[in-house]
Amino acid sequence: MLDNDTSNNNNCNPQNLPLDELKFALSGKDGVRRNVPALDEHWVQREKPFASYLCMLSSYGRLKSGAALEEWTFAANNFRGDMEFLLSLTQHEFWSYMVYDESAMAAVVTFLQRANPYYRQTDVSRDKELDQAHLLYGQLLDLVVRLIMRLCTGKESDSEWISPKQHGSLLYSNYLISVPLLFDLLIAVGDAEPENVELLRQIFDKVLEVQPEYQKDLKEALIFYESAFLSMQIQVENEGCEGAGGGASLDVDLETPYDDVVLFAMDCAYTLRLLLLLCPQLLETIEQLRLAPSIANFYDMTVPMLYKNIYLVNPGASSLRWLNETRQQYIFIVRRVVSLQMESGRGQQLVEVMQECLSAQNFVVDYQRQFPLEHDMKLLIQRCPNIKNYEVDFVVSGYQKALASCPNGIMADDMASNGVQVTGNVQDEEFKNGDSSRTSPQPSPTANGTTRDIDLEVTAVLEVLPDLGSGFIRRLLIRYDNSEQVIAAILDDNLPPDLAQMDRQEVYIPPDPQDKQQRQTGLRHFNVHDGDRYDVLTRDQPECIIKQGKGLPGAPRNAEQLLDDKRDLKQLKERYQKYAMVEETTLERGEYDDEYDDSYEAQNEGQAPPVSLLRGRLQEAASSSAYNAQDELENDDEESSGGHSDPEPSMRTNRDFCENPEVIRARYEQRQLSKYGQKSGGHGASPSVVGAPKGQGQSQQTQRSRGQKEAHKSTRANHNRKAGAAFKRSKGMMG
Template identity: 25%
Template structure:
C-alpha cells in the first residue's frame, strides 16, 4: 500500500520483485497493473437464440465482475489499472459506443436476466468514469490536479466524443454528478476546450451531411461551385430507400439529443459552440431540413404504418431538441448576462436582438421557437432591463414573429398573444 498525504503521482512503493528481492518503484507504474483482460461490451442479441442470450449473459457477467473488482481496488491500484490497462479502456469505450440509448429503436423486450445484467454494467461503467474524473477521492487519496489533467488527457481516458456519450447515456437523472465530472475535467485540463473547439466544425459537418443526403443545398458549401454531373440524379428524401430515410431521421434524432444533453449538462460549452456561429447554422439547417424531411414522412407510403408514426415522433423530438439547443445558446450567451446585470448589458441586449432579427426570414424555425419560448417574454425582459430600448425595433420583431406564424399557416397559442 502506498504511503499517505503525498499525492499518488509522487508516491513510491516497495514491492517484492519476480526474482524475490524487494524493489522500489513509483506508485503509478505499469508493473503494478493486474493482467485482468477486460472484454469489450457487445449489446444483447436482438432476436437471439437462447444460446446467443446465454453467451451474452456470460460476456456481460465478465464485464460486471471485472468492473466491480476495479471499483473495489484501492486508489493507487485503481489508477495503475486505468492508466496502463488498454483492455479496460477498450471495454469502457465499447460500452459508450454500443450501449443502447433510450432513443434507439426498441428491440424485442429482453429477459429479466438480460435487463439485470445490463443495469449492473450501466451503473459500473458510470461509477468507473466518475472515479476517473475524480482527482481527490479522500484526504489521503488524491492526485496533483495538474498531473491528473495530464493523465486523463494524454491517455484519452476522456475525450469529447466520450463526454458526449456520457451525457446522452447517463445525463437523465444524473445531471449534477455529470456536471461536476465534466467541470472538473475541463478545469483541470483546459486542453479539452481546444478539443471542443476543434470538434464543433465536425458537428456542423454532420448537419451538412444530413442536408446533403436530403439532396438539399448545404449552407456551408460554396454556392458558386459547379454542380457535379450526377447531382441531379441523387436521391432525395422522397426517393431514397425507406432504410436510408430511417437512418437519416435516427441520425438527426441522436445528434440533436446528444448536443442538447451536453449543453444542458455543461452550459459553459455554449460559448465554444457560439464561437463557430453554431446558432445561425443550426437555425438555417432547421429551416431547410425539417420541412423537407417532414414532408417525406407525411407523403411517402410505408409498408409498416408504425414506422411512419415512429419517424414522425422522432422528427418532433428532434425539432424540440434543436429549439431547446437554440434557447440554451441564447440563454447562456445573452439572456443570463442580461439578467445578471453588469457593465456589458447593452452589448448582450444588442446581440440578442440581432439573433432574433436573424431568425425573421427562417419562418418555420421562428414559429417553432416562439411556441416553446415566447419571444415576447424575452422582449419584455429586455424592456425591463433596458427601459430605453428602441421600441420600433422590438415592435418590428414582434410583427415578424406574427408574420412567421401566419406564413406557416398555424395558429398561435392563446397565451402567447396575451403577452404582446
C-alpha cells in the same frame, strides 16, 4: 520478478505522498530490493484482456430476443465482472491498469458507444427475460459511471491522492477522458431524472477544472455540428444511401433508407441540448459560431425534405416519430440559447440571433407557436434598457407575421394531410399486381400552390431520355418534385435503391373509366357514354334526345322533303327585315342630319379647296360657267342685303339660334365651285403664279404674282388658324 507485494497494506504510504512521488520497496526472488513507482506497468498483472460489450439493441430501437439475447446476457455478465474488478483495486493499481492496459479503457469506451440511448425506453414489463436484461443493463451503466467518477476524483483518502497537475495530465495525455466519451456519456445517462443531471454536472465541472484544455476541445466539438448539418443534408439529397456520420450499410434491416440519418440528427440534438444545460459557459462560443441560425436553416431546409421522403417510402416508419422528437429538441436548443442570453444580459446578441433566424420560416412558425417571442422581448427591454426598440419591434413583428400567415403549420405534423395523398408502398404494390389504372397520378399541389401535370412532366423526361418507359418515369415523378430532378438523378446514376432495381422499360397503361364506373355504381357497361350525362341507363333524365324508330324527331322523312325545306331562307328574311326598321325623320321642322363631317373643310374663302371635296361634284360644277356661278352668288347677296324676306327655312332669321350648317355648307360649296371649278386638277394655284412652261420665259404679271405670294404666304394656311376659328364662330359653326 518482484514479490513480497505490500501494495494492499493501508499503511503503505505513511508520508502521504502523491501518486507521482510514491514508490514501493519490493524484493525479488534473488533477495534484491527495488523501489517500484506507484504508477507503473508492474502492477498490471492480469493476463486476460477486458471483455468488450455487446449492444443490447439489435438495430434501430429493437431489442434482442432469443439466442441473441442470451449471447448479450453472457457478454454483459463478463463485462460486469471486469468493471467490478477495476473498481476494487487500490488507487495506484487502478491508475496503472487504466494507463498501461489499453483493453481496460477500450471496454469502457465501447460500452458508452453501444449503450442504449436514454430517450429510447422500451416497455419490457411483459417479458420476464427482457426485464431481467434491462435490470442487468442498469447495473452495467451504474458501474461505468462509478468508474468515470473515480477517474475524475483526484483524492480518495489522505494516503491515496494525485496532484492536480498530474491528474489533469493523466486524463488528457492518455485519453482517459475525451470529449467524444463525454458526449456518449450524455446520451447514455440523460436528464430523465434530476439526480442524473446533477451527476453529469459534477463530472463536467471536475473535468474542466482539472484540465482546462477540455474547454478548447468542447469548442472544436461545437464546430463539428455545422459540418454535421451539411452531411445530413447531403445524405437526404442522396436518398440516405451512404449513411450520415459513417452510418449503416444498405443490407441492414431498415424501414427506410433515411433511418440512419434521422437517428444521427436526433443524437446530435439531444447531445447539444444536454451540453448547453451542463456548460452554460459555452454560450459565447455558440454565438461566435452562429450555431442557432445553422440549426434554424437545418430545421427549415433538411427536416421537411427528410420527412417527405420518409413518408413517401413508408408512412408508418418509426423514423417519422423520431424526426418529430428531433425537431422538438432543436427548438429547445434555441430556447436554451435565448434563456442564457437573457440571464447574462446579452440583449443585442439575442436580437441579432433571432433576426438571422427570420429567414427560416418553418422554424420561425414552430418556435413562435411554442415560445411567443414578444414575452421574452418585454423582459429583455426591462433588463437591457439601452437596446433599440425599433430592432425589437422588427423581430417581434416578423415572428408574429410568419405565424399569422401560416395558421395551420407547414412542418412535418401537417404534411400528411396537406402533402402526399398516395403512399409509395401502395403504388408499388399496385404496379406489381398489374393494375396500373389505380395509380393514375392525380394533379398534386406543388410548393407554390400550382397543380402538377404528370403527363406533361413525363413528356418532358421522354424528350431527353426516349429509351425509358412511361411507367418507370411515372414512378420517379411520384418520388421527385419535378422532371428536372428526375433527369438529373438518372444521368447522375443517383436513384434510390428501390427504384434503381426496377424495370426501366415498364409501360404505363392509362386507367380504364369502366373500372371506376363499376366501383361507383356496381354496373359494367360497354357504351362510350357510360357514366356521363348522356347515359340513358344510369340517368333518369339524360341530356340527349332519345331516338325511337327511323330518323330523329322533327327531321325530314325523305330527300324530297329535305330539299323543299325553306326554313333557312325564312330565317334569313326575318333577320334582314330587322335592319329595315329604321325611323326616318324629315327636315320640315327645321331638323337636320349632322352626320356630315366638316372637320377638314376650308375656313375662309381665300384658302384652297380641300382635297376631301367630292371629285364628282367638282367635275359636274366644272361644266358650268364660273361667271354664271358668280352672278348667282351676287344675286343672293343683293337679295339678302336688300331686306327682302324669304319664307324658305334655308335663310337665317333672327329667331334662329344659329344658322343651319347644311345651308352654310351648300353656300360655301357654291363659292368654291364657282371659283375653282374650271381649273384642272382641282388645285387652287393661280395661273398668274403658275406661269408658262419652263424655258419659255415668264411675263411680268407672273413674276409680280409670285412675289406677292411669297410676301403674304404667312397670313394663310397653317399660319392663320386663329382667323379661321374666328371665321367659323362668326358663321355660327361653334366647334
